[in-house]
Amino acid sequence: MEKIQELQGKKIAIVGLGKSWFDFALARSNGEHFDEIWVINAVANVVKHDRVFMMDPASRFLDSDDAGMQTNGMKEVLLNHQGPIYTCELDERCPGLVEYPIKQIVEENNSYYLNNTVAYAIAFAYWHRVGSLHLFGIDFGYKGNLYFAEAGRACCEYWLANCMNAGIEVGVAASSYLLDTAVExxxxxxxxxxxxxxxxxxxxxxxxxxxxxxxxxxxxxxxxPQPTLVGREDGKAEIGLKEIIEESHNEPKKW
Known part of the structure; x- marks a missing residue:
């Protein structure tokens, strides 16, 4: 696979399945623009997007119930989506699948540390030297639940560190604990x-x-507080509302 030159310097959002993906909806509803939106697995069934990353083989969703609640949604995506859906192997039943450039990513970056789908998406962004990367729904852990943590956080933070060292701006949804963003x-x-x-x-x-x-x-x-109904004074209330939302840190924090 050749690099997609148009991605260089672009503002990219990656949306995963964690709770902080609600911050993506808030950012978009308040006018936040992204040049491209990349989604992880079943988020493709919900969020309008440009690229999908699904590093499991399609057979996991089409031929088994191993993916649990994601299974039905992913079947719909895989059988109808025109792509690109980056994955580990092609399947003739799925018209949109594209093989992930694993050889180039590993060899050019001299690293095989890729243990979850989100990390593959971040590595893809790093390989293309995008301008900025904004992550929503990439959480891996939640305050108040010390007994639950998804594997893969360290791997994602490793690739984000590579991005930052390359001059790529990184933003994380404020309610996510990735990069300790939601820590007080x-x-x-x-x-x-x-x-x-x-x-x-x-x-x-x-x-x-x-x-x-x-x-x-x-x-x-x-x-x-101003005694103004939102939508009644030609943008004044909307501006005030946006300031309050921004100050409450519901948009991505920059690193």
Missing amino acids: AEEKLYGYHRLEDPLIVDYDAEIQKLKVRKKSAKEEKQYI
Whole structure:
């Protein structure tokens, strides 16, 4: 497979099956634009997209119930989708399947660390040197449930580190614990979180860089409710609503 030159420098969203995919719906409904939207497995049955990543063979969905609740949705996708659906092998029953460029990805990056489908999608983005990558529904763990964690988080974070080192901007849905994004600001830096005045990390949108400061130095933005119905004053209320949503950190945080 040859590289898709049009992907270089593009703004890409990857949407998985985790709870933080609701942040994708919020971002899109508030006008967030992505040049392409890539989805993982059965998300293809729900979200409008440009590419699908499904690294299991199609037979897992078509010939067995091993995929559980994803089975019926994936059957519909596989039998009708015109592609591209990147996977490990072709199946004549599925018109949209495309073989993933595994040889190029492994050999050119000198790494075989690919243990889940999301990691393959991130590696694909890294290989193409996209401009920015925004992840939704890629969670692997949830606060309050210490007994549940999906395998694969470390692998995804490994490929995201490669992306960041290559100058690719990475954004993670604020409710996701990937890259510790949903961890409270004063608890992100281990050790410093035990101080009476802990250090916190913020993203400065003006200079587009992370900044470290003491918690006591952080200025909290205050919102004064306005007696305005959304949709009644030609965009004023919509602007205020968007500011509140952004401040509540429901759009991807940048690294």
